[in-house]
Amino acid sequence: xxxxxxxxxxxxxxxxxxxxxxxxxTEWKPDARYAWDAGVAIGRxxxxxxxxxxxxxxxxxxxxxxxxxxxxxxxxxxPMDEWVYLEDHGVVNTFSICYVQWDMERLEEPLIPxxxxxxxxxxxxxxxxxxxxxxPREVKIGMKVKAVWKPAAERIxxxxxxxxxxxxx
Amino acid sequence: MPKEVAIIGVGYAxxxxxxxxVSYKELMYEAAVKAYEDAGVDPRRDIESFVTVAEDFTEGTxxxxxxxxxxLGAVLKPVHTISGEGLHGFIAAYLQVxxxxxDIVAVEAHSKASNILTPxxxxxxxxxxxxxxxxxxxxxxxxxxxxxxxxxxxGTTREQCxxxxxxxxxxxxxxxxxxxxxxxxxxxxxxxxxxxxxxSRLDMSPRADGAIVMVLxxxxxxxxxxxxxxxxxxxxxxxxSFSLENRDWTNAIYAARAAEMAYRMAGIRTPWQExxxxxxxxxxxxxxxxxxxxxxxxxxxxxxxxxEDGATEIGGEFPVNPSGGSLGMGHLLDASGLARLLEVVLQxxxxxxxxxxxxxxxxLAFGWRGLPTTSGAAVILSx
Amino acid sequence: MGLRKVAVVGAGxxxxxxxxxxxxxxxxxxxxxMALDSCELTLDDVDGVALGTAPDAFDGVHxxxxxxxxxxxxxxxxxxxxxxxxxxxxxxxxxxxxHVASGLFDVCLVVCEEKMSSCQPHPQxxxxxxxxxxxxxxxxxxxxxxxxxxxxxxxxxxGLQKKDIALVSVKNKRNAADHPCAxxxxxxxxxxxxxxxxxLAWPVQRLDVSPVTDGAVALVLAAENVAKRITDKPVxxxxxxxxxxxxxxxxxxxxYPKYVEYAARMAYEMAGIREPRKEIxxxxxxxxxxxxxxHHLEGLLLADKGEAPRLTAEGVTARTGNMPVxxxxxxxxxxxxxxxxxxxKVAEIFWQxxxxxxxxxxxxxxxxGLAQAWGDLMQVGTVIILGIGG
Ligand SMILES: [Zn+2]
Numbered sequence: 001x002x003x004x005x006x007x008x009x010x011x012x013x014x015x016x017x018x019x020x021x022x023x024x025x026t027e028w029k030p031d032a033r034y035a036w037d038a039g040v041a042i043g044r045x046x047x048x049x050x051x052x053x054x055x056x057x058x059x060x061x062x063x064x065x066x067x068x069x070x071x072x073x074x075x076x077x078x079p080m081d082e083w084v085y086l087e088d089h090g091v092v093n094t095f096s097i098c099y100v101q102w103d104m105e106r107l108e109e110p111l112i113p114x115x116x117x118x119x120x121x122x123x124x125x126x127x128x129x130x131x132x133x134x135x136p137r138e139v140k141i142g143m144k145v146k147a148v149w150k151p152a153a154e155r156i157x158x159x160x161x162x163x164x165x166x167x168x169x
Numbered sequence: 170m171p172k173e174v175a176i177i178g179v180g181y182a183x184x185x186x187x188x189x190x191v192s193y194k195e196l197m198y199e200a201a202v203k204a205y206e207d208a209g210v211d212p213r214r215d216i217e218s219f220v221t222v223a224e225d226f227t228e229g230t231x232x233x234x235x236x237x238x239x240x241l242g243a244v245l246k247p248v249h250t251i252s253g254e255g256l257h258g259f260i261a262a263y264l265q266v267x268x269x270x271x272d273i274v275a276v277e278a279h280s281k282a283s284n285i286l287t288p289x290x291x292x293x294x295x296x297x298x299x300x301x302x303x304x305x306x307x308x309x310x311x312x313x314x315x316x317x318x319x320x321x322x323x324g325t326t327r328e329q330c331x332x333x334x335x336x337x338x339x340x341x342x343x344x345x346x347x348x349x350x351x352x353x354x355x356x357x358x359x360x361x362x363x364x365x366x367x368x369s370r371l372d373m374s375p376r377a378d379g380a381i382v383m384v385l386x387x388x389x390x391x392x393x394x395x396x397x398x399x400x401x402x403x404x405x406x407x408x409x410s411f412s413l414e415n416r417d418w419t420n421a422i423y424a425a426r427a428a429e430m431a432y433r434m435a436g437i438r439t440p441w442q443e444x445x446x447x448x449x450x451x452x453x454x455x456x457x458x459x460x461x462x463x464x465x466x467x468x469x470x471x472x473x474x475x476x477e478d479g480a481t482e483i484g485g486e487f488p489v490n491p492s493g494g495s496l497g498m499g500h501l502l503d504a505s506g507l508a509r510l511l512e513v514v515l516q517x518x519x520x521x522x523x524x525x526x527x528x529x530x531x532x533l534a535f536g537w538r539g540l541p542t543t544s545g546a547a548v549i550l551s552x
Numbered sequence: 553m554g555l556r557k558v559a560v561v562g563a564g565x566x567x568x569x570x571x572x573x574x575x576x577x578x579x580x581x582x583x584x585x586m587a588l589d590s591c592e593l594t595l596d597d598v599d600g601v602a603l604g605t606a607p608d609a610f611d612g613v614h615x616x617x618x619x620x621x622x623x624x625x626x627x628x629x630x631x632x633x634x635x636x637x638x639x640x641x642x643x644x645x646x647x648x649x650x651h652v653a654s655g656l657f658d659v660c661l662v663v664c665e666e667k668m669s670s671c672q673p674h675p676q677x678x679x680x681x682x683x684x685x686x687x688x689x690x691x692x693x694x695x696x697x698x699x700x701x702x703x704x705x706x707x708x709x710x711g712l713q714k715k716d717i718a719l720v721s722v723k724n725k726r727n728a729a730d731h732p733c734a735x736x737x738x739x740x741x742x743x744x745x746x747x748x749x750x751x752l753a754w755p756v757q758r759l760d761v762s763p764v765t766d767g768a769v770a771l772v773l774a775a776e777n778v779a780k781r782i783t784d785k786p787v788x789x790x791x792x793x794x795x796x797x798x799x800x801x802x803x804x805x806x807x808y809p810k811y812v813e814y815a816a817r818m819a820y821e822m823a824g825i826r827e828p829r830k831e832i833x834x835x836x837x838x839x840x841x842x843x844x845x846x847h848h849l850e851g852l853l854l855a856d857k858g859e860a861p862r863l864t865a866e867g868v869t870a871r872t873g874n875m876p877v878x879x880x881x882x883x884x885x886x887x888x889x890x891x892x893x894x895x896x897k898v899a900e901i902f903w904q905x906x907x908x909x910x911x912x913x914x915x916x917x918x919x920x921g922l923a924q925a926w927g928d929l930m931q932v933g934t935v936i937i938l939g940i941g942g
Contacts, residue, residue: 008566008586008732009566009586010566010574010733011569011573011574012572013569013572014571015571023573026299028298030290030291030294030614031287031290032287032291034229035284036193036229037189037192037193037283037284039190039191040192041192042192042687046686068800071195071198072198072239074240074244074798074800077212093805094702096704096754097700098754100752100753102679102694103674103677104674113693113697115701115802115806124803124805126802128687128693128697128802130691159686159690227614229685231679231681231682232606234635234927235637238797238799239799244796244797245796245797246796247793248636248932249636249643250634250636252633252634252635253617253632253633261632261650264656267650267654267656268555268653270653292614294612294614295619297619298670406631408627408629408630408631409627410628411619538618541618543618
């Protein structure tokens with residue numbers, strides 16, 4: 001069929017067609033705002049971050065300790081059994097060195113997002129965060145890192161109460 | 170003759186104006202646990218596929234599908250989202266069982282309406298970006314336009330619409346799941362603040378949070394697992410024109426077509442005789458009346474008179490929204506239709522408690538997606 | 553009792569372009585009309601419409617399915633929109649399949665549309681909100697992060713180099729040069745071009761990534777009795793599968809897409825396929841990033857774990873190789889209007905199996921092909937297997 005068709009529909013425009021107003025268009029900025037209920041599990045997670053601690057949950061059935069916390073074990077489909085305080089350090093499971101913002105503008109200093117396996121949680125269980133105080137070229141998978149917390153007075157009960165994770169020896 | 174499929178489990182949580190103590194995941198989890206217990210199934214072992222219902226902008230999350238498997242026991246199983254009414258999701262689950270490839274399928278729909286800070290802005294974001302949005306009008310004007318035309322064309326009165334509100338809020342007083350039960354008079358509705366003439370504040374259903382999960386099974390499994398399987402007799406769904414410029418402002422064509430499809434499947438010719446009751450969309454008071462007519466539960470223009478006569482009350486000839494509907498239970502966004510269906514299931518099982526209808530065998534649920542859509546779905550159940 | 557047989561009988565698509573003049577509704581219409589014309593049907597023959605489209609934030613319309621409905625041919629018809637993120641394009645025909653296989657419909661129109669360019673200043677903005685609103689979004693993540701994190705993990709696990717992976721981008725962009733709808737076909741691109749392109753989020757570079765695209769694709773599905781009346785070359789849907797992994801993506805190892813394996817096993821079982829490497833002749837795995845094609849070939853059990861780069865280097869996956877992979881040019885070459893891109897892969901298998909793919913036609917008269925898409929937070933696999941004969 002693609003072999004037989006000579007002309008496919010669809011007209012591509014150039015950026016200049018818009019900037020020079022050769023085509024008409026409307027603009028709209030949606031005002032979509034939300035206030036999400038944190039609930040039991042994430043509510044406690046945030047409250048503990050405010051105290052400078054990372055908390056996880058444990059399922060006695062499959063014996064996994066996971067973070068971020070949830071009230072149910074997704075594998076066993078039963079309630080989690082206990083809250084478990086975890087360490088505020090861990091190991092880099094994977095990382096990236098990101099040179100662009102979401103709108104594809106270049107960043108002066110790259111960001112280093114990473115999945116960090118948190119000590120005290122089951123193997124392979126991590127959270128998403130950023131790395132800091134490190135030369136991007138020095139970052140390795142398997143590297144040990146530790147949370148750098150905001151001062152207690154500045155913590156509000158958010159994931160950003162940890163500024164970033166930095167390497168430790 | 171399609172394969173026979175039944176609802177074998179229902180679960181629900183929330184149904185209140187606010188649910189600040191739980192996250193959406195925890196709300197869904199509670200509904201799921203109850204549904205699986207009710208059905209006697211283990212989701213990790215028995216349920217072969219899951220359908221969830223969501224729209225990104227009502228969740229505040231792009232690709233909300235991401236966040237559903239864990240709390241439903243659906244990790245590493247077939248799961249997909251239907252961005253539609255809860256009843257569309259239900260029908261999607263039903264069709265999967267009909268193929269013969271699946272025996273047990275679950276469907277979930279929920280509302281965390283209380284977490285949306287700018288609901289009318291988001292509703293406006295659903296309108297045509299070129300033709301309609303630049304008018305910068307609150308989208309409730311669409312309901313005003315439609316209500317005005319409907320009243321004018323059929324001779325239905327604002328008083329009759331107000332009676333729907335009074336009836337449904339009264340029914341809700343007897344439904345422990347309902348958030349907005351009240352004893353109110355016709356005058357209260359008529360005198361409430363005008364939103365978009367002729368639609369007043371009390372003509373509109375207030376929003377609520379809640380989650381509903383249902384488990385469907387093919388005949389053999391259903392009979393094995395359940396003492397009171399509720400059988401699916403017919404389903405139908407339809408869209409009319411999305412365009413405000415081209416749609417029919419008097420008749421709910423989407424409802425009429427969806428119902429015809431479901432009636433044909435169920436072999437129902439005279440719905441007002443063959444159905445015992447109905448739970449139908451009442452997002453706005455006039456919508457219950459307009460939908461009754463479209464669903465052929467009465468003749469065109471007759472719904473208002475039936476309400477006046479009390480025929481649609483719990484003790485009437487043909488009860489409509491004995492649960493209290495969205496006006497009495499609260500509007501659960503796209504979960505609303507599944508809330509209507511939940512009531513049909515509970516009534517057919519004889520588990521509706523204080524508002525139980527006597528001798529009911531067959532009931533209809535109809536859901537509409539709300540403003541600015543012309544999208545609806547119908548499901549007919551029998552015990 | 554066997555399942556009701558469902559065939560693909562027609563297909564249509566628009567050009568894939570960076571910014572389309574057409575609205576999303578118009579793109580959906582163009583593709584749908586072309587698909588119906590291709591099998592000489594009209595809208596009157598269609599019982600219902602299955603729509604696939606990805607985040608509403610792209611087109612900038614809440615309840616985008618409702619907005620697109622009349623353009624997709626759903627006026628006064630049963631209409632439903634399914635949605636599994638990037639997996640949507642291959643899920644929509646699965647939705648169409650269950651509509652027809654249920655016995656309720658004889659003919660179902662499947663339409664996928666995406667107009668990403670509506671989202672300004674950059675469609676990446678639509679992806680800001682895919683992350684958890686409480687535990688991740690405050691960190692300011694962007695979409696590239698998750699791909700980069702996954703790619704890095706995949707490379708580390710098997711000791712792969714960027715040049716092993718860049719071969720995929722080169723192959724697909726070269727293949728796309730023969731696709732009349734392609735946005736980024738390039739017959740002369742080299743591995744060096746990819747390795748020299750701008751680093752976005754290491755290890756992801758500009759030419760590892762598929763472009764932002766507008767476009768639409770449509771298929772017509774029909775039940776067996778109807779399909780045989782419509783065409784003498786029906787292409788049967790032999791198997792379908794889909795699977796969604798946990799949302800807690802930081803709790804699992806990203807080196808391997810287990811969800812793709814689960815989806816593939818479901819589809820193979822339905823299709824009665826025991827030895828996929830022998831029985832699948834042509835593959836269109838999801839390739840929004842070059843390493844993804846490799847990742848997915850392994851998840852589909854078409855390559856041993858960590859071996860897909862070797863197959864690529866040896867030319868096995870070339871259009872003239874033993875197992876042609878992305879002969880269309882894939883997302884990397886034809887373009888990536890999310891849901892439409894997935895359905896383009898299914899359309900490609902349809903055209904290839906009918907011998908209608910023109911300059912892209914693979915040799916050796918394939919009789920079974922597979923298309924796969926992926927989506928959500930590195931989480932969902934959708935698989936469809938098409939075949940002729942039988
Ligand atoms: Zn467990």
